[in-house]
Amino acid sequence: MPVTLKELAARARVHPSTISRVANHDPNLRIAPPTRQRIEELLRETEYRPNGVARGLKLRQTLVLAVVIPDVTNPFFAALFRGVEDAASPRGYNVLLCNTDGSPARQRSHLQSLHARRVDGVIMASSFLKDPTVRWLRHQGIPYVLVNRFSDEGHDPFVGSDDLVGGRLATEHLVTLGHRRIGHLAGKLTVSTGVMRRRGYLAALAEHGLSADPVLVVECGYTEEGGARAAERMLALADRPTAIFAVTDMTAVGAFGVARRMGLQIPEELAIVGYNDIPLAGRMVPSLTTVHVPIHEFGATAARLLLEQIDTGEPSRRRVIFNPELIVRGSTVAGAGNPTSPQQVPAFATE
Amino acid sequence: MPVTLKELAARARVHPSTISRVANHDPNLRIAPPTRQRIEELLRETEYRPNGVARGLKLRQTLVLAVVIPDVTNPFFAALFRGVEDAASPRGYNVLLCNTDGSPARQRSHLQSLHARRVDGVIMASSFLKDPTVRWLRHQGIPYVLVNRFSDEGHDPFVGSDDLVGGRLATEHLVTLGHRRIGHLAGKLTVSTGVMRRRGYLAALAEHGLSADPVLVVECGYTEEGGARAAERMLALADRPTAIFAVTDMTAVGAFGVARRMGLQIPEELAIVGYNDIPLAGRMVPSLTTVHVPIHEFGATAARLLLEQIDTGEPSRRRVIFNPELIVRGSTVAGAGNPTSPQQVPAFATE
DNA sequence: TTGCGCTGAACAAACGATTGTCCTATGTTA
DNA sequence: TAACATAGGACAATCGTTTGTTCAGCGCAA
Numbered sequence: 001m002p003v004t005l006k007e008l009a010a011r012a013r014v015h016p017s018t019i020s021r022v023a024n025h026d027p028n029l030r031i032a033p034p035t036r037q038r039i040e041e042l043l044r045e046t047e048y049r050p051n052g053v054a055r056g057l058k059l060r061q062t063l064v065l066a067v068v069i070p071d072v073t074n075p076f077f078a079a080l081f082r083g084v085e086d087a088a089s090p091r092g093y094n095v096l097l098c099n100t101d102g103s104p105a106r107q108r109s110h111l112q113s114l115h116a117r118r119v120d121g122v123i124m125a126s127s128f129l130k131d132p133t134v135r136w137l138r139h140q141g142i143p144y145v146l147v148n149r150f151s152d153e154g155h156d157p158f159v160g161s162d163d164l165v166g167g168r169l170a171t172e173h174l175v176t177l178g179h180r181r182i183g184h185l186a187g188k189l190t191v192s193t194g195v196m197r198r199r200g201y202l203a204a205l206a207e208h209g210l211s212a213d214p215v216l217v218v219e220c221g222y223t224e225e226g227g228a229r230a231a232e233r234m235l236a237l238a239d240r241p242t243a244i245f246a247v248t249d250m251t252a253v254g255a256f257g258v259a260r261r262m263g264l265q266i267p268e269e270l271a272i273v274g275y276n277d278i279p280l281a282g283r284m285v286p287s288l289t290t291v292h293v294p295i296h297e298f299g300a301t302a303a304r305l306l307l308e309q310i311d312t313g314e315p316s317r318r319r320v321i322f323n324p325e326l327i328v329r330g331s332t333v334a335g336a337g338n339p340t341s342p343q344q345v346p347a348f349a350t351e
Numbered sequence: 352m353p354v355t356l357k358e359l360a361a362r363a364r365v366h367p368s369t370i371s372r373v374a375n376h377d378p379n380l381r382i383a384p385p386t387r388q389r390i391e392e393l394l395r396e397t398e399y400r401p402n403g404v405a406r407g408l409k410l411r412q413t414l415v416l417a418v419v420i421p422d423v424t425n426p427f428f429a430a431l432f433r434g435v436e437d438a439a440s441p442r443g444y445n446v447l448l449c450n451t452d453g454s455p456a457r458q459r460s461h462l463q464s465l466h467a468r469r470v471d472g473v474i475m476a477s478s479f480l481k482d483p484t485v486r487w488l489r490h491q492g493i494p495y496v497l498v499n500r501f502s503d504e505g506h507d508p509f510v511g512s513d514d515l516v517g518g519r520l521a522t523e524h525l526v527t528l529g530h531r532r533i534g535h536l537a538g539k540l541t542v543s544t545g546v547m548r549r550r551g552y553l554a555a556l557a558e559h560g561l562s563a564d565p566v567l568v569v570e571c572g573y574t575e576e577g578g579a580r581a582a583e584r585m586l587a588l589a590d591r592p593t594a595i596f597a598v599t600d601m602t603a604v605g606a607f608g609v610a611r612r613m614g615l616q617i618p619e620e621l622a623i624v625g626y627n628d629i630p631l632a633g634r635m636v637p638s639l640t641t642v643h644v645p646i647h648e649f650g651a652t653a654a655r656l657l658l659e660q661i662d663t664g665e666p667s668r669r670r671v672i673f674n675p676e677l678i679v680r681g682s683t684v685a686g687a688g689n690p691t692s693p694q695q696v697p698a699f700a701t702e
Numbered sequence: 703t704t705g706c707g708c709t710g711a712a713c714a715a716a717c718g719a720t721t722g723t724c725c726t727a728t729g730t731t732a
Numbered sequence: 733t734a735a736c737a738t739a740g741g742a743c744a745a746t747c748g749t750t751t752g753t754t755c756a757g758c759g760c761a762a
Binding site for chain 2: 708709710711712713714716717718719
Binding site for chain 1: 352353400401402403404405407408413414415417422423424426429430432433436443445446447448449450463464465466467468469491492604608630631634635636
């Protein structure tokens with residue numbers, strides 16, 4: 001339905017190639033001024049836009065990126081996506097969003113589809129350690145960047161935070177507050193964030209001469225419900241912890257709910273620390289102490305790394321690691337960082 | 352880099368068209384069994400997948416849809432998107448996500464880009480009343496469905512809730528609780544949800560013989576911050592309202608924050624009702640009374656309507672309107688629907 | 703022997719754009 | 733006046749598929 005080069009060529013009584021060159025502002029095009037005017041007029045009046053599909057076929061670039069994440073209804077990934085789009089959109093790219101729900105099968109099927117579509121690059125925040133789909137991406141020569149979670153031995157282009165430091169930061173904070181029995185709602189050992197944050201937790205305990213009790217580390221996945229279930233088990237212990245470090249804010253939220261149901265006062269009877277600092281963290285009551293990472297920046301940086309690879313045509317191995325930062329709020333220190341204090345509001349409004 | 356028909360043809364010593372027909376399981380293809388085997392073997396071993404771009408050019412369909420929304424970090428739109436993807440993905444579609452931040456300019460530029468890419472259809476949850484971009488979509492013959500917000504005189508395919516009923520429901524609830532001064536954090540008059548929910552609010556007041564005080568209707572947009580600012584103004588009134596109906600949950604959250612800062616007890620000194628029932632609503636403390644709408648279903652239904660148009664090749668005028676449902680929680684009735692009560696949890700976990 | 707009907711493929715024309723090369727009038731120079 | 737530039741475009745191949753049409757060979761019947 002939209003106008004094509006051929007039609008315009010017929011109307012302007014020139015060859016399609018001439019129209020194409022005028023439309024693309026070919027710098028070394030020699031053309032008679034009247035002809036150029038005639039064509040430009042035509043282009044304007046018909047609002048000609050080259051067919052992106054045909055263009056993609058010829059030029060071998062689609063101007064489409066894809067973001068592969070577990071679930072966009074998780075605020076962390078929503079913010080991440082915005083970062084990607086905000087960085088890619090000004091460069092003329094559109095962005096596909098693929099939710100995997102953490103299923104390797106869905107992930108693989110999405111990637112196959114993306115490859116068939118010839119997307120120019122993929123940003124993946126859904127990878128496992130030793131992820132075959134990552135290897136596959138590399139093998140297919142598809143430009144990609146991993147975000148938040150890394151894979152393999154760290155040989156992929158990556159954007160994220162130093163999860164070991166972050167885990168240690170969170171745990172040290174609890175130790176400093178005097179807690180001696182500190183539980184960990186842990187991520188999966190198949191995911192880098194799970195491994196590293198757990199390692200940070202263990203390191204902090206060791207450094208402060210605390211022994212790590214295995215029953216205080218419960219794997220919980222990354223959902224609110226998983227966090228709730230794990231917290232239930234942990235808080236049912238006779239010798240239950242006085243503090244919990246949760247691998248993400250969402251799992252911390254799950255623990256919050258359980259503590260509330262059990263009638264435990266936060267932070268007096270149970271202190272909780274999350275990770276990521278999603279907007280919700282600041283709105284909990286009490287507000288959630290957490291490890292802040294620049295989520296939007298993760299996405300934007302990943303997009304830049306990806307575009308850089310696409311521009312140069314060379315795969316990259318650059319890794320951008322942000323320093324995590326502890327944000328102390330009411331879930332560990334009574335009265336701290338309450339949403340009551342106005343100066344805290346902008347911090348979340350900017351997300 | 353990936354294998355093409357031509358290459359396969361050379362290897363199998365047949366014409367590319369033959370490979371194509373075998374790969375596509377052409378039902379009325381007559382072929383010698385050994386030849387077929389040879390080709391199928393080759394297809395398998397090379398993992399041949401047709402180039403989607405070339406296919407798109409030839410077949411005039413890209414198997415790509417686009418979702419245009421204000422902002423995916425708003426949980427409402429994130430859930431909406433999941434609905435779309437969950438319905439479209441099994442049919443082989445991938446989905447582009449475009450955030451407009453409510454800017455008509457960004458919206459227009461996104462749609463132009465989508466058109467140039469020849470996406471098969473557009474789902475738009477970002478339209479205004481009398482939206483030129485909607486007219487443009489129609490004029491270009493691009494299949495589209497509006498979600499949540501409608502445009503024009505209701506002649507577009509649309510999925511949403513009955514906002515007038517919803518607005519009335521919310522307001523009547525407050526009236527029934529005995530409130531006489533009820534404020535409204537109102538949506539914009541350029542957006543259908545703003546108009547209709549406001550109209551529902553006014554209707555409910557009128558039906559119960561309450562006069563509508565103009566100072567109690569403050570426009571606030573759809574962000575948390577807008578809600579906060581509007582609530583500040585409204586609660587600063589000498590004769591301030593005892594209850595507020597907010598046009599969306601996010602604006603209600605803004606009002607929550609303000610009330611908390613002013614030291615107002617919810618619901619005793621100020622009752623608040625939101626709209627949409629995003630997961631956050633059930634997690635507030637106290638939990639937020641709101642008007643529930645099936646967000647995920649909005650997206651899934653919109654996708655189905657869109658695919659239907661694409662399949663038949665005919666523009667549709669179908670409108671699917673869901674009945675909104677009042678969910679009474681702690682922000683209007685002390686102790687009601689607290690997250691403390693376990694039975695409420697699944698309602699949000701399913702989002 | 704001629705002709706007909708099948709089978710099993712090859713041929714070729716699109717889809718719409720991009721881009722290196724070639725062609726034809728002019729006008730210029732020797 | 734013949735040779736030669738140069739300007740101004742036309743030509744054509746190509747990207748990878750899809751699909752209507754054609755075609756060669758073979759078996760069989762008249």
